[in-house]
Amino acid sequence: MFLKKLSVRHYRNYEELELNTDSNVNIFLGSNAQGKTNLLEAIYVLALTKSHRTFQDKELIRWQADSAHIAAEIDKKYGPCKLELALSSKGKRVRINGLEQRKLSQFIGALNVVMFAPEDLEIVKGSPGVRRRFMDMEIGQVYPSYIYDLSQYQKTLQQRNNMLKNAFKAPLDQDMLSVWDEQLVTYGVKIMKKRQNFIKKLQKWAEQIHAGITNGKEQLTITYSPSVADSEEVDDTVVFDQFMVKLSKIRDQEIRRGVSILGPHRDDLLFFINGKEVQTYGSQGQQRTTALSLKLAELELIYEEVGEYPILLLDDVLSELDEYRQTQLIQTFQSKVQTFITTTGLESVHLDQLNNASIFHVNSGSITD
Numbered sequence: 001m002f003l004k005k006l007s008v009r010h011y012r013n014y015e016e017l018e019l020n021t022d023s024n025v026n027i028f029l030g031s032n033a034q035g036k037t038n039l040l041e042a043i044y045v046l047a048l049t050k051s052h053r054t055f056q057d058k059e060l061i062r063w064q065a066d067s068a069h070i071a072a073e074i075d076k077k078y079g080p081c082k083l084e085l086a087l088s089s090k091g092k093r094v095r096i097n098g099l100e101q102r103k104l105s106q107f108i109g110a111l112n113v114v115m116f117a118p119e120d121l122e123i124v125k126g127s128p129g130v131r132r133r134f135m136d137m138e139i140g141q142v143y144p145s146y147i148y149d150l151s152q153y154q155k156t157l158q159q160r161n162n163m164l165k166n167a168f169k170a171p172l173d174q175d176m177l178s179v180w181d182e183q184l185v186t187y188g189v190k191i192m193k194k195r196q197n198f199i200k201k202l203q204k205w206a207e208q209i210h211a212g213i214t215n216g217k218e219q220l221t222i223t224y225s226p227s228v229a230d231s232e233e234v235d236d237t238v239v240f241d242q243f244m245v246k247l248s249k250i251r252d253q254e255i256r257r258g259v260s261i262l263g264p265h266r267d268d269l270l271f272f273i274n275g276k277e278v279q280t281y282g283s284q285g286q287q288r289t290t291a292l293s294l295k296l297a298e299l300e301l302i303y304e305e306v307g308e309y310p311i312l313l314l315d316d317v318l319s320e321l322d323e324y325r326q327t328q329l330i331q332t333f334q335s336k337v338q339t340f341i342t343t344t345g346l347e348s349v350h351l352d353q354l355n356n357a358s359i360f361h362v363n364s365g366s367i368t369d
C-alpha cells in the first residue's frame, strides 16, 4: 500500500493541511510538541478508526472545533482508493471512494498500518490489558469478522456483568443467566480461535526476525494464554464444553464478586527468550528487541494475509535503537514498505542508509520549508 496524499482538518493542532507523500520514506522532523506524532496518529486513526494513544475520540478534535476530518489517497494492489473519516461528538462517519460505510467494520482494513512507538514496550512489559488491546487492534485490521465477534462478546459481557452485579439485590434469574452464558461462550470461542491463529502466524515470523536481529543468539517464542482453555490449543467443541463446565463451577464465586471472571477478557500473551519469560527476566534491551520483532513480524503477517505490505509508522523510535538494530529496521522497510518516521533530530537517524527520503519540517501544526 502506498499513501500518496494525506489531508487533515481540525485534527489535534492542525487547522488544515494537505500533504503529498510521494516518497517511500517520509520523515517528520521538528522540536517537541509541534505535531509530528499527530500526523502519524491521523494515519493510524484513518486505518483503525481509533487512536493508539487515547480512548477519548474528542481529544482528536482541534480545540474549539466541532469535528475533525482525515482523508487519504492510497494506491492499493487493485487500484487507487480514497478514504475519509469524520469525527464529531455524534460519532464517526467513514467513506470509501465517496461512499458512506454504515459499519466501521466495513471500513477498517481498507488501509493497513503497523505503528511502532515507544509505548509498544508496554506490550511486553505492561499489563495483560495492553496485550489484549494489541491483539484486538491487529486482528481486527486483518479479519473484519473479528470486530463483529468482539463487539458481540463485549455487549454480552456487559449484560452478564450487570446481572451478576445486581444478584445480591434480587434473586438471580438462572434461566436468563444461562442464556448469557451460552452467548458469552459462543462468541468467546470464536475470539479465542482467531487469537490463537493470529498468534501462531505471528510467532512464526517473530521467531525468524528476532533470530536475525540477535545473530541467532536468541530464540523468541510467543504463546497465547487463554483464560479458559488448559493449553494454547483451542479446539472449538472441546473449548465450548470446557468453558460451559468451568462457568458452572465458578458460578457462586462470580455471584459473590459480581463480575464475570472467565473468558477472553482475561486472556494474555506470553513472551519467552530462550525459554525464559521476557517480562520477568528480560533486560530492557531484550524487551525492546522483542517489541521490535513483534512489529516487524506484523508487516510480514499482513503481507501474507492481505497480499500487500501495510504502511509502517515509526514514532520516535529510531533514536532508541543502537546502530545495528537501526540498520536492521531500515533494511527491512527500505525496499518494500512505505514508511513515515518522526524525529526531533536527523543526527540520530542514519540518513546515509535511506534512499530518496522526503523531509517535512513540522512547526506548530504546519509544514514549513
Ligand SMILES: Nc1ncnc2c1ncn2[C@@H]1O[C@H](COP(=O)(O)OP(=O)(O)OP(=O)(O)O)[C@@H](O)[C@H]1O
Pocket: 011, 012, 013, 014, 030, 031, 032, 033, 034, 035, 036, 037, 038, 039, 058, 059, 060, 061, 062, 063, 316, 342, 344
Ligand atoms: N485537540 C487538540 N487541539 C489542539 N492542539 C492539540 C490537541 N491535542 C494536542 N494538541 C497539541 O499538539 C501538540 C503535540 O503534538 P504531538 O504529540 O504531535 O507532538 P510531537 O511533535 O510528536 O512532539 P514530541 O517530539 O514531543 O513527541 C501539543 O502542542 C498539544 O498541545
